[in-house]
C-alpha cells in the first residue's frame with residue numbers, strides 16, 4: 001500500500017470507529033432516563049467553593065451515565081443584555097455574537113439546567129446572572145420545555161436568611177420558565193475552599209448527581 005492509500009484507509013477506519021462509538025454511546029447514555037445536563041457556573045474562582053460543588057455534582061452525574069455540558073460564565077466572552085429588544089423584532093436575533101452562541105444549543109437541548117453560584121450580595125453572581133438575563137432573547141424556545149432545574153450555591157455567612165434572596169430568585173426563574181425544581185444545595189458558612197472541603201457539602205453535591 002502506498003503512503004497516500006495508507007493514510008486514506010487509516011482515516012476511514014478511525015472515523016468508522018469514532019462514529020460507531022458515538023452511536024453506541026448515544027444508545028447507552030440517552031436510552032431510558034439518561035439526561036443531557038447543562039451546568040452553568042458563576043464564579044471567577046476556578047478552584048473555589050462553588051467550583052468544587054460543580055465538580056462533584058458532574059462526577060456523580062457522569063458516573064450515572066448522564067451527559068454533562070459545563071459552561072463557566074466567568075471564563076466566557078459575554079455581554080450583559082442591554083434591553084435593545086432586537087431579539088423581539090426584525091430577524092429576532094440577539095445583537096451579540098459571543099459565548100451565548102456556544103451555550104444556546106446546549107440550553108435548548110438540555111433536559112436539566114444546573115445553576116452553580118457563589119452568593120454575591122444575597123443573589124446570583126453577576127457572571128451567571130448575565131447569562132440568565134440573556135435567556136430573554138430565547139424565552140420562547142425554553143419556556144414550558146419540560147426541563148428540570150437545580151441550584152448549587154455557596155456563601156460565607158450562615159444565617160437562616162443568608163440564602164433567602166437567591167432562593168426566591170431561583171424559584172421565580174424556574175416558575176416563570178415552567179421548569180421543575182429538582183433540588184437545591186445551599187452550602188452556607190463556606191467562605192473558601194479549605195472550609196468547604198471539611199464539610200459534607202461536596203459529598204452531597206456528588207450524591208445529587210449520582211442519584212439523578
Ligand SMILES: Cc1cc2nc3c(=O)[nH]c(=O)nc-3n(C[C@H](O)[C@H](O)[C@H](O)COP(=O)(O)O)c2cc1C
Nearest residue numbers: 043048049050118119120121122155156157190191
Ligand atoms: C462580590 C462578593 C459578594 C459577596 N456577597 C456575599 C453575601 O451576600 N453573603 C455571603 O454570605 N457571602 C458573600 N460573599 C462570599 C462568597 O459568597 C463566598 O466566599 C463563596 O464561597 C465564594 O465562592 P467561590 O469560591 O466559588 O467564588 C461575597 C463575595 C464576593 C466576592
